[in-house]
Amino acid sequence: MADIDRSLVRSLPLFANMVDAELDRLLARASMRRVTIGEAVFEQGQKASQFYLLLHGRLKVTQVTPEGQQIIVRVVHPGDLFGFAQALQRDDYPGTPIAAAESVVMCWPNEVWGDIVEHNPNLAVNAMRTIGQRLQEAHTRIREMFTEEVERRVAHAVLRLMEQAGHREEDGIHIDFPLSRQDVAELTGTTLHTVSRLFSAWESRGIVKGGRQKLLVRDKARLEAMAEGNAADT
Amino acid sequence: MADIDRSLVRSLPLFANMVDAELDRLLARASMRRVTIGEAVFEQGQKASQFYLLLHGRLKVTQVTPEGQQIIVRVVHPGDLFGFAQALQRDDYPGTPIAAAESVVMCWPNEVWGDIVEHNPNLAVNAMRTIGQRLQEAHTRIREMFTEEVERRVAHAVLRLMEQAGHREEDGIHIDFPLSRQDVAELTGTTLHTVSRLFSAWESRGIVKGGRQKLLVRDKARLEAMAEGNAADT
DNA sequence: ACGCTAGTTTGCTCAACCGCAAGGAATGAG
DNA sequence: CTCATTCCTTGCGGTTGAGCAAACTAGCGT
Numbered sequence: 001m002a003d004i005d006r007s008l009v010r011s012l013p014l015f016a017n018m019v020d021a022e023l024d025r026l027l028a029r030a031s032m033r034r035v036t037i038g039e040a041v042f043e044q045g046q047k048a049s050q051f052y053l054l055l056h057g058r059l060k061v062t063q064v065t066p067e068g069q070q071i072i073v074r075v076v077h078p079g080d081l082f083g084f085a086q087a088l089q090r091d092d093y094p095g096t097p098i099a100a101a102e103s104v105v106m107c108w109p110n111e112v113w114g115d116i117v118e119h120n121p122n123l124a125v126n127a128m129r130t131i132g133q134r135l136q137e138a139h140t141r142i143r144e145m146f147t148e149e150v151e152r153r154v155a156h157a158v159l160r161l162m163e164q165a166g167h168r169e170e171d172g173i174h175i176d177f178p179l180s181r182q183d184v185a186e187l188t189g190t191t192l193h194t195v196s197r198l199f200s201a202w203e204s205r206g207i208v209k210g211g212r213q214k215l216l217v218r219d220k221a222r223l224e225a226m227a228e229g230n231a232a233d234t
Numbered sequence: 235m236a237d238i239d240r241s242l243v244r245s246l247p248l249f250a251n252m253v254d255a256e257l258d259r260l261l262a263r264a265s266m267r268r269v270t271i272g273e274a275v276f277e278q279g280q281k282a283s284q285f286y287l288l289l290h291g292r293l294k295v296t297q298v299t300p301e302g303q304q305i306i307v308r309v310v311h312p313g314d315l316f317g318f319a320q321a322l323q324r325d326d327y328p329g330t331p332i333a334a335a336e337s338v339v340m341c342w343p344n345e346v347w348g349d350i351v352e353h354n355p356n357l358a359v360n361a362m363r364t365i366g367q368r369l370q371e372a373h374t375r376i377r378e379m380f381t382e383e384v385e386r387r388v389a390h391a392v393l394r395l396m397e398q399a400g401h402r403e404e405d406g407i408h409i410d411f412p413l414s415r416q417d418v419a420e421l422t423g424t425t426l427h428t429v430s431r432l433f434s435a436w437e438s439r440g441i442v443k444g445g446r447q448k449l450l451v452r453d454k455a456r457l458e459a460m461a462e463g464n465a466a467d468t
Numbered sequence: 469a470c471g472c473t474a475g476t477t478t479g480c481t482c483a484a485c486c487g488c489a490a491g492g493a494a495t496g497a498g
Numbered sequence: 499c500t501c502a503t504t505c506c507t508t509g510c511g512g513t514t515g516a517g518c519a520a521a522c523t524a525g526c527g528t
Contacts, residue, residue, distance in 0.1 A: 063373070063377055065377060065381050066462070067381070067463065069380075069381045071376070071377055071380045071381065073373050073376070073377075087359075087362055087363070087366060088362075088363060088366025088367065088369065088370065089363040089366060089367060090370075094370060094373070095373075117355050117358070117359055118355060121351055121352060121355055121358065124351070124355065124358055124359075124362070125321075125351060125358075127362070128321055128322075128358070128361070128362050128365065129321070129322060129323040131362065131365050131366060131369060132321060132322025132323060132365060133322065133323060134369060135322065135365060135368060135369050135372060136322065136324075136328060138369060138372035138373060138376060139297070139307055139328070139329075139372060141376055142305075142307070142372060142375055142376055142379065142423075143297055143299060143305055143307075145376065145379040145380070145423060146303075146305045146379070146420075146423035147299050147301070147303045147305065147423075149514075149515090150514080150515065180474090180475065180476090181475075181476065181477095182475080182476095186380075189376075189379060189380035189381075190515075190516085191515080191516060191517080192475090192476080193476095193477085193478085193515090193516075193517080193518095194514095194515060194516075196476060196477055196478080197477080197478075197515095199476095199477095200476095200477070200478085210476090211524090212474090212475060212476075212523085212524055212525075213475075228300070229301065383484075383485095384484080384485070414504095414505065414506085415505075415506065415507095416505080416506095424485080424486085425485080425486060425487080426505090426506080427485090427486075427487080427488095427506095427507085427508085428484095428485065428486075430505095430506060430507055430508085431507080431508080433506095433507095434506095434507070434508085444506090445494090446493085446494055446495075446504090446505060446506075447505075
């Protein structure tokens with residue numbers, strides 16, 4: 001297999017305090033894979049044999065309920081680990097990561113995980129932090145679901161996406177990957193109808209500008225005010 | 235400080251593969267504390283200086299929204315770690331654990347955590363599994379919130395409590411700690427009114443038997459059927 | 469350039485569930 | 499034993515947002 005360049009991953013916080021030699025040893029065992037839009041990296045329920053790192057692109061992790069309803073559990077951004085099911089004491093993958101944009105992932109066989117933890121406790125600590133943050137996020141989301149109305153939830157979700165995937169443009173901040181109304185609905189626990197209505201209302205007030213699988217935030221401050229529940233008139 | 239007996243914690247999965255000497259060393263640095271009903275072990279937002287293990291009793295971890303709404307993030311059962319905020323890259327506690335029953339907790343100063351991870355990667359791995367499971371749970375809950383109606387959510391919550399804190403009795407399974415309607419509401423994201431109504435309806439169908447801060451599941455099968463969405467007639 | 473498909477907008481209707489309000493039972497304190 | 503507190507029950511509107519249906523449009527392939 002072709003060598004993988006160190007520089008690809010060196011800047012990631014996950015590998016921040018790892019010496020070069022160690023890093024190279026890790027990369028030697030990795031493989032890479034391109035994933036095209038709409039393709040799944042692996043499938044929910046499938047036996048977990050590898051763990052992954054997203055290098056480039058964007059993934060949405062979906063789960064399907066027994067009744068067939070689909071929801072988006074989270075969005076994977078470049079630099080995030082995902083699919084490390086065996087670290088979580090289960091042998092199948094709990095969700096399906098689908099490419100929302102052209103993506104490149106890196107992966108290792110499960111056995112490598114044990115070695116990493118043994119030889120490089122630092123990395124283990126980092127990984128734990130990552131999971132911890134994810135847990136925080138999940139709790140935040142639960143709290144929002146419990147206590148907030150749809151409009152505020154959607155506002156929060158958009159703000160979060162903006163932070164994580166926003167890209168400054170001339171007339172606002174653009175979310176950097178194809179994102180349909182349906183996606184936002186599945187992220188916030190509503191229907192695409194409601195999301196569409198909300199976006200329309202916001203657009204007429206000049207807060208955002210929508211498009212097909214596109215979203216541009218023009219007035220971050222007003223959006224934040226709405227997320228905090230300040231009755232948004234005008 | 236009085237020595238803490240090894241047998242107290244030996245049976246916990248968290249310490250499963252730790253040698254006696256190591257365990258003793260850990261216990262030597264621990265302190266213990268009794269918590270009475272309604273008392274908080276620590277407060278949300280407070281600076282995190284220690285991490286904890288619940289030995290006996292039951293805690294409900296609450297969060298308060300900026301608007302003052304309270305929700306129960308999770309229930310801590312004996313043997314669970316909690317309040318290990320610094321492992322999650324934050325220096326304050328994200329929630330307030332309140333004793334729902336007379337409880338006994340064990341705690342260590344934060345510095346111990348680093349030592350543990352260094353000297354005993356096994357424990358770190360176990361801890362990570364714990365967090366991982368918690369993340370799973372959170373995702374399950376999110377999915378339920380998104381897709382299920384109140385009745386099914388409450389059914390699920392009750393079933394989960396039953397698994398984790400159920401105690402076989404003559405005419406059903408009793409939930410082993412004081413649990414008000416309000417608590418259930420805060421666990422499932424509804425109001426106590428709705429919960430009360432549901433319990434009444436269930437009781438009249440012989441599925442559960444309620445009481446003041448008490449709940450007895452008489453017909454687990456029917457409850458499960460309801461949680462799965464099978465229209466519950468009769 | 470054309471049609472096709474997937475994504476989007478919008479209107480209408482209806483049920484679930486919350487909020488308010490008022491009364492009722494159980495537990496504990498004195 | 500009595501009172502007070504806390505928890506629980508139940509009724510009644512009112513809203514929110516889901517569900518259904520139908521038209522619209524941007525972009526893609528041929």
